[in-house]
Amino acid sequence: MEILDRISEMLQRGDTGKVSALVKESLTENIPAKQVLDGGLIRGMQVIGEQYRLHEIFLPDVLLAAKAMYAGMDILKPSFIKEGMPSLGKVVIGTVQGDLHDIGKNLVGIMLKGAGFEVIDLGNNVAPESFVETARKERASVIGMSALLTTTMPVMAQVVELLKAQRLVGTIKTIIGGAPVTKEYAQEIGADAYSFDSADAVETVKALVKPA
Amino acid sequence: MADILEMTSSDISPARDDILENLGIPSGQELSSTVEELITEALGLFDRTCSPRAIYAPVTVSEFSGIYHGEGLNDQKTPLGDMYEQAREIVLFALTIGKEITEKISGLFLDDNLALAGVLDATASAGAETAADRVEAHYWDREISAELKKNAPDIYRFAPGYCGWHITGQKKLFRFLDPGKIGITLLPSYMMSPLKSLSGAIIVTEKSSTFGNAYNVCKQCVTHWCRTRKKIFQEYGG
Ligand code: B1M
Numbered sequence: 001m002e003i004l005d006r007i008s009e010m011l012q013r014g015d016t017g018k019v020s021a022l023v024k025e026s027l028t029e030n031i032p033a034k035q036v037l038d039g040g041l042i043r044g045m046q047v048i049g050e051q052y053r054l055h056e057i058f059l060p061d062v063l064l065a066a067k068a069m070y071a072g073m074d075i076l077k078p079s080f081i082k083e084g085m086p087s088l089g090k091v092v093i094g095t096v097q098g099d100l101h102d103i104g105k106n107l108v109g110i111m112l113k114g115a116g117f118e119v120i121d122l123g124n125n126v127a128p129e130s131f132v133e134t135a136r137k138e139r140a141s142v143i144g145m146s147a148l149l150t151t152t153m154p155v156m157a158q159v160v161e162l163l164k165a166q167r168l169v170g171t172i173k174t175i176i177g178g179a180p181v182t183k184e185y186a187q188e189i190g191a192d193a194y195s196f197d198s199a200d201a202v203e204t205v206k207a208l209v210k211p212a
Numbered sequence: 213m214a215d216i217l218e219m220t221s222s223d224i225s226p227a228r229d230d231i232l233e234n235l236g237i238p239s240g241q242e243l244s245s246t247v248e249e250l251i252t253e254a255l256g257l258f259d260r261t262c263s264p265r266a267i268y269a270p271v272t273v274s275e276f277s278g279i280y281h282g283e284g285l286n287d288q289k290t291p292l293g294d295m296y297e298q299a300r301e302i303v304l305f306a307l308t309i310g311k312e313i314t315e316k317i318s319g320l321f322l323d324d325n326l327a328l329a330g331v332l333d334a335t336a337s338a339g340a341e342t343a344a345d346r347v348e349a350h351y352w353d354r355e356i357s358a359e360l361k362k363n364a365p366d367i368y369r370f371a372p373g374y375c376g377w378h379i380t381g382q383k384k385l386f387r388f389l390d391p392g393k394i395g396i397t398l399l400p401s402y403m404m405s406p407l408k409s410l411s412g413a414i415i416v417t418e419k420s421s422t423f424g425n426a427y428n429v430c431k432q433c434v435t436h437w438c439r440t441r442k443k444i445f446q447e448y449g450g
Pocket of ligand 1: 104146149175176404409
């Protein structure tokens with residue numbers, strides 16, 4: 001559908017104004033909101049994610065596109081009032097206790113939202129109990145944790161331990177990342193996955209929520 | 213005795229290439245007009261929201277020895293560990309560009325002003341590094357004797373958490389320097405609040421070193437900033 005192609009294209013250009021106008025137009029043309037979301041907004045973000053992964057575009061371009069995506073989603077929201085915004089799954093993310101860095105975590109959250117996940121961002125300096133409690137209450141399928149200091153990485157292990165103690169391992173999956181974090185560390189603490197950047201995190205979370 | 217250095221935002225305005233580097237953009241890359249505008253806007257915000265201050269104090273070799281060994285977790289062999297005993301001057305420092313700028317960045321993210329938030333974050337990180345350069349240059353200009361300068365000593369900067377100096381070294385550095393005086397607190401995780409803060413030691417030495425790859429930390433290092441910085445300082449500052 002031509003209008004969806006244009007939404008995707010304008011989103012890739014980071015043109016918030018045009019994306020908003022086109023999304024409104026598509027709703028007045030009675031195109032189902034779910035189709036606008038998938039075929040316009042998410043499709044555009046997929047292209048952006050891939051171009052970013054290949055270093056063809058840079059962080060500001062991704063963030064401009066994400067802003068356009070958010071604007072489009074805001075217009076679509078009322079159409080989903082009854083059944084709620086469709087999503088690939090709920091992810092609770094945060095930077096672990098003791099750690100105030102949050103740009104990396106923010107980027108991961110933005111890319112996950114762009115891919116169609118519902119993201120609950122707990123911010124930074126998040127206590128292990130808070131990750132687990134929120135994920136349980138919200139029935140999230142994934143907890144995503146970020147740490148930028150080696151000294152705060154052990155909090156990630158505490159979250160995994162709490163999930164074990166509450167028999168939630170398997171129901172709530174975990175993914176970890178951040179500059180000093182490694183795949184080996186994820187294995188060592190029993191986290192379900194590790195990711196080195198935001199584009200990779202999207203693919204990894206998709207794999208985590210895929211039914212076995 | 214510790215001194216406080218008040219700086220202005222224009223003193224520490226970061227170089228464009230440093231901002232781009234933090235954004236993962238290669239220098240020389242052509243940018244869209246939108247991204248150019250974002251950088252200009254971020255620099256304007258940086259100018260209005262940062263309030264850079266540093267605290268610094270010279271220390272003796274024996275004082276520094278206690279601080280450097282910290283909680284006993286350093287790498288066994290480090291460039292700093294091999295260098296400080298022969299240093300002519302050792303200065304501890306801590307600096308912050310203030311909490312307002314971090315709050316501004318978070319606020320922009322919350323308002324979904326994502327691109328500006330990202331560019332301002334990169335600008336603030338580069339600004340914090342520029343502030344450290346400024347502290348180094350200030351110390352060189354004001355505190356190094358003409359006689360020592362004549363011998364063209366090398367000047368290096370190290371920070372807990374880098375180059376084999378374990379991040380837990382922050383504890384003793386903070387105890388000695390008391391950066392609380394300029395509004396920096398150390399969390400139990402050894403993280404400083406506000407976020408855009410830096411700490412470390414400046415070493416002035418007549419014993420030149422390029423480190424080669426004799427140290428494990430240098431082998432693993434991808435930036436080798438110490439080498440570039442040394443060169444820049446010799447060309448412009450030293
Ligand atoms: C849920 O799933 C996932 C999946 C993927 C996930 C994820 C979660 N979370 C992140 N990811 C991944 O995806 C993101 C997007 O692609 C990425 O997120 P990042 O957050 O990594 O990436 C950001 C988008 C951009 N990256 C960054 O902003 C961090 C870059 C590096 C170079 C860095 C910077 C810029 C800064 N720093 Co500093 N700094 C370093 C960093 C080294 C590095 N190469 O990463 C690091 C983090 N710093 C370090 C240190 C030591 C310090 N820093 C300090 C200061 C600073 C600056 C102020 C100069 C500046 C700003 C920091 C900030 N974040 O605001 C000090 C601490 C500051 C404080 N408040 O306490 C100080 C303590 C130095 C000192 N003594 O002053 C090191 C920590 C080492 C350790 N032992 O823990 C460090 C790893 C550098 C090193 N030695 O290699 C991925 O990691």
